[in-house]
Each structure stands twice: as structure tokens, then as C-alpha cells.
Amino acid sequence: MKQGIHVYKATLFKALSHPLRLAILDALRDGEKTVTQLQELTGGEQATISQHLKVLHTQHFVAFRKDGTQVYYRNEDPEVYLFLDLGRQVYERQLHRQRDRIDAIREL
Numbered sequence: 001m002k003q004g005i006h007v008y009k010a011t012l013f014k015a016l017s018h019p020l021r022l023a024i025l026d027a028l029r030d031g032e033k034t035v036t037q038l039q040e041l042t043g044g045e046q047a048t049i050s051q052h053l054k055v056l057h058t059q060h061f062v063a064f065r066k067d068g069t070q071v072y073y074r075n076e077d078p079e080v081y082l083f084l085d086l087g088r089q090v091y092e093r094q095l096h097r098q099r100d101r102i103d104a105i106r107e108l
Helices: 003-015 019-027 035-042 046-058 080-107
Strands: 062-067 070-075
Touching (some): 003 046, 019 080, 035 046
């Protein structure tokens, strides 16, 4: 078994394993944002958002540019949205299956 790819995948999944990081990536779907804008969109605290942006930047999910005193963050790897959208589809299927099971039990 090739350990390198598994270590990389584990690191990738770890970077995506926090709800606020996922919310940040979702907020960046439609373009770049400042930390203040991300705070407003996600409800996170500024310091916490900055910490999560650092993790996402380290893993090359986000990039940034400076314009005067403002720092604008943007998605660096749009294909991450394929992965996130697939996760949503799995969630919706699981939710549907769970509802079907509950409905079947109620019919008994």
C-alpha cells in the first residue's frame, strides 16, 4: 500500500473537516471576500475565521491578495466544489433513506 497518497488524503480531509472552513469555501463560491465579509456571511469570529483561512491557504484551497489595508480571499482550487457538492448529494440521499425508514416504521 502506498502510504504517501493516504497521508495526503488524510491531510486534505482534515483541512475540510471543520464546518466553518466549509462555510468559508461556500461563501467564496461567488467571488473573493474580505475577512469582515466572511464574518458577516458565516457568523464566525474574525480571529477564528483568520485561523481557518490559514489552514485553507496552507492546503491551497484559498489564495489572497492585498489592496491597501484590505486582504481579499478567493478560492484557489475550484474543483474542491465538486467534492463538496458530492458530499451534499450523499447527505441528501442519506437523509432521504432515513425518512423512508421512519415512514416505514410509522406505517406498522
